[in-house]
Amino acid sequence: FLSSEKMLRRRAKSKLGCTKSDEALSKSEQDSSDENQSDKENKLQFECDEDSDYEPAEKKRRGRGSGLNSKSLQVNSKVKSKARAKGKFKAEMLPSGEDGAKMEGWREVDEADVAPCLPTFRPLRTPGPQLIMMAPYTALDLFQLFFTKSALQTIVKNTNENGRAHCSTKYHTWTDITLKDMYSFLSLVIYMGFVKCCALTDYWRCGTLYDLPFPRKVMSGNKWLGILQALKLSSLEDDAKNEKKKGTPEFDCLANIKPLYDDIREACRHNYQPRQEMAVDVRMVASKAKVPLKKFMKNKSVHWGFKLFVLADCSNGYTYDFLVYEGESGKALSDTVMSLINPSILGSGYKLYLDNIYTTPSFFRDLLKHKILACGTVRPHGAEFSKVKLNVLDQDSPRGSIRWLRSDSVLFLQWRDTKDIFLCSTIHPAHANKSTNKKTKNKGGRSPPKAIPPSVKDHSRCMVGVSLSDSQIGYYQVLRKTRKWYTTFFYHFVDIAAVNAYFLYEELCKAKGELAAQQKVFRELLVEQLFEAGTERATAAPPQAPEPTETHHRLVYLTSDWADGWQKCKVCKTKTPVKCSSCNIPLCFSPQRDCYNDWHTESVLCRDTEG
Structure with a gap:
C-alpha cells in the first residue's frame, strides 16, 4: 500500500512539471512574437517616404505596465541604427515654424524651390x-550741406568758451575766433589729408625741404595750433551737468560730441534717399585714447579704436546713417539695425544686406513684418540656425555643392566654395534656372565653372557698399593722432562730410552727363574754396583809411650815426646798421644780402606780429 501511494505522488509531480514547462514555453513564444511585431512597426516608422505626412506618435512613458521590456528597447535601437546605416531613414522632421509648417532634411539643387x-x-x-540736379553746385556748397553754418557757429562758440577758460595764460591771452577763422581752420585740416608731414609744425617751416607757402598764406601756425588745442564740440555747462550724472543711467558717454554728431547724422539722412539695396557693417576709427568707448576687433584692419555701425547705399557707398557703439546696454544688435533702417523715414520694400553678427531668422521675420527684406551670412552653430544633420555638406561634397531648406519665409543655404558659406535670406530663391557661373583653377588647370546661388552673388556684391565708403575715406583721411577722443570724432566727421559731398558730386555729374573728377581734385577745390570763404575779398571789402606812417614796415638806422651801433642780423647773423621800424628787428639790406624782404615774406613770427 505504501509503495503504490509513493508511485501516485511521483506521477502527480511529473505531470505538474510538464504543465509548468509548457506554460514557460508558450510565454517565451509570445515574447518572441511581440518582438517581431515591434520590429515590423519600427521598420514601418523609419521607412516612410519624404513626401508623406507621417508624423510619429509622441513617445509615452515606459513604466511597469507598459508591456515593453529591455529586450524590445534594445531591438528598437538596433533597428533604428541599421535603418539609418542603410539609408532607409529618409525623412527627419524639424520643429515646426511659426506657421506650423514642417521642415524636412537639406535639399539639393535638383529640387525646385518657390x-x-x-x-x-x-x-x-x-x-x-x-x-x-541741374543747379551749379560748388564743392563748398556740397560740403556745407553737412557742415552747416549753424553747426560751425556752435563749434566756434564752444571753442571760444573753452579757450577763455583753459587756454589763457599770463604769457598768452586767448583771442576769440570767428566763423571765417573756422573756415580757414577746416581748409588746412582737409589740406593735411593729401599733403602729409610728420609733425604739424612742419607745415609752417621755412627751408629747402619744408617750404609750403599755402599753410602760411591761410593762417599762422600758432593760431591754427591754438584753435586745435581749444577745439570743443559741446559747451562746458552741458559737460558739467553730464558729469554729475556719472554712474547713473542718465549719463551720456557721447555728450562731448553730441551737437555735431546729431547734426551730421541728420544732414546725411536729409540730403539723400538711398536706393533699394543697402548694407550694414562695422567701421573702426583708429584711436589710442584711454576711454571706455575704445574697443578691440581682431578681424578688422584697425584693431583698436571706436566702433561705428554704418548704413550705406550699396550703389555708391554713401553713408546714409551711422551709430557710435556706446558699450553693452542690454539691447540686441537687431535693435541697433532697426534704429538705423527706420521704415517710417525710408519706406518699404528695401533690401538689407548684413554680416553674421546681426543675422538671425527671428530678426529677419520681424523685418519682413515691416516690409523690409534681408539677406546675410549666418553662423552655423548659432542658436537659431537649423540643427538638421540629414544630407548636409560633408567632406566628400565637391566644390560648388548647394544644400538648402526653407522655414516659412526664411531660406537657409549652404554653399561650398573654398570654404563653406552659410546664409539666411528672405529675398532669394534657393537657386536660379540661369545661375551665374564662377571660373575656378586647380593644379591641373581650369576646372568646369561652378554655379553661384543668387543669394551669395548679391550678398558679395552689395556688402561692398560700406567697404567703398571706408576706402574713399582712407585715401585722403584727415585723422591724426590726438589724446582727446572727441577730436578724433571731429576728424572723422570731416571725412564723412567730404566723402558724402563727393558722392553727391558724382551723382550730379551723372545727371548732367558729365565726367566726374577724382576725389583728390574735388578735395583740392574744396580746400581753395574754404580758404576763400575764410578771407576778406577785395571787391567786397569796404574802403579803409590809410595806415599811419609809423606802422609801415620800413628801414631805419639803428643810431643817428650809421657807423656806430651795428647789431647782428636776425636772419644771417651778420652785423647791420638798419632795422625794421615796425618789427624792431635788425635786418640786412644790401645788394649781396636782402634779409629784410626774406624775413617779411617767409617768416612765421613776422606774420604773427602782423596778426
Missing part, C-alpha cells in the same frame, strides 16, 4: 540726392 513673394519697393522720396 521664389518668395516680395513686397513692392515704395520709398517715401525719390531715390538719389535731394537736390536740384
Whole structure:
C-alpha cells in the first residue's frame, strides 16, 4: 500500500512539471512574437517616404505596465541604427515654424524651390540726392550741406568758451575766433589729408625741404595750433551737468560730441534717399585714447579704436546713417539695425544686406513684418540656425555643392566654395534656372565653372557698399593722432562730410552727363574754396583809411650815426646798421644780402606780429 501511494505522488509531480514547462514555453513564444511585431512597426516608422505626412506618435512613458521590456528597447535601437546605416531613414522632421509648417532634411539643387513673394519697393522720396540736379553746385556748397553754418557757429562758440577758460595764460591771452577763422581752420585740416608731414609744425617751416607757402598764406601756425588745442564740440555747462550724472543711467558717454554728431547724422539722412539695396557693417576709427568707448576687433584692419555701425547705399557707398557703439546696454544688435533702417523715414520694400553678427531668422521675420527684406551670412552653430544633420555638406561634397531648406519665409543655404558659406535670406530663391557661373583653377588647370546661388552673388556684391565708403575715406583721411577722443570724432566727421559731398558730386555729374573728377581734385577745390570763404575779398571789402606812417614796415638806422651801433642780423647773423621800424628787428639790406624782404615774406613770427 505504501509503495503504490509513493508511485501516485511521483506521477502527480511529473505531470505538474510538464504543465509548468509548457506554460514557460508558450510565454517565451509570445515574447518572441511581440518582438517581431515591434520590429515590423519600427521598420514601418523609419521607412516612410519624404513626401508623406507621417508624423510619429509622441513617445509615452515606459513604466511597469507598459508591456515593453529591455529586450524590445534594445531591438528598437538596433533597428533604428541599421535603418539609418542603410539609408532607409529618409525623412527627419524639424520643429515646426511659426506657421506650423514642417521642415524636412537639406535639399539639393535638383529640387525646385518657390521664389518668395516680395513686397513692392515704395520709398517715401525719390531715390538719389535731394537736390536740384541741374543747379551749379560748388564743392563748398556740397560740403556745407553737412557742415552747416549753424553747426560751425556752435563749434566756434564752444571753442571760444573753452579757450577763455583753459587756454589763457599770463604769457598768452586767448583771442576769440570767428566763423571765417573756422573756415580757414577746416581748409588746412582737409589740406593735411593729401599733403602729409610728420609733425604739424612742419607745415609752417621755412627751408629747402619744408617750404609750403599755402599753410602760411591761410593762417599762422600758432593760431591754427591754438584753435586745435581749444577745439570743443559741446559747451562746458552741458559737460558739467553730464558729469554729475556719472554712474547713473542718465549719463551720456557721447555728450562731448553730441551737437555735431546729431547734426551730421541728420544732414546725411536729409540730403539723400538711398536706393533699394543697402548694407550694414562695422567701421573702426583708429584711436589710442584711454576711454571706455575704445574697443578691440581682431578681424578688422584697425584693431583698436571706436566702433561705428554704418548704413550705406550699396550703389555708391554713401553713408546714409551711422551709430557710435556706446558699450553693452542690454539691447540686441537687431535693435541697433532697426534704429538705423527706420521704415517710417525710408519706406518699404528695401533690401538689407548684413554680416553674421546681426543675422538671425527671428530678426529677419520681424523685418519682413515691416516690409523690409534681408539677406546675410549666418553662423552655423548659432542658436537659431537649423540643427538638421540629414544630407548636409560633408567632406566628400565637391566644390560648388548647394544644400538648402526653407522655414516659412526664411531660406537657409549652404554653399561650398573654398570654404563653406552659410546664409539666411528672405529675398532669394534657393537657386536660379540661369545661375551665374564662377571660373575656378586647380593644379591641373581650369576646372568646369561652378554655379553661384543668387543669394551669395548679391550678398558679395552689395556688402561692398560700406567697404567703398571706408576706402574713399582712407585715401585722403584727415585723422591724426590726438589724446582727446572727441577730436578724433571731429576728424572723422570731416571725412564723412567730404566723402558724402563727393558722392553727391558724382551723382550730379551723372545727371548732367558729365565726367566726374577724382576725389583728390574735388578735395583740392574744396580746400581753395574754404580758404576763400575764410578771407576778406577785395571787391567786397569796404574802403579803409590809410595806415599811419609809423606802422609801415620800413628801414631805419639803428643810431643817428650809421657807423656806430651795428647789431647782428636776425636772419644771417651778420652785423647791420638798419632795422625794421615796425618789427624792431635788425635786418640786412644790401645788394649781396636782402634779409629784410626774406624775413617779411617767409617768416612765421613776422606774420604773427602782423596778426
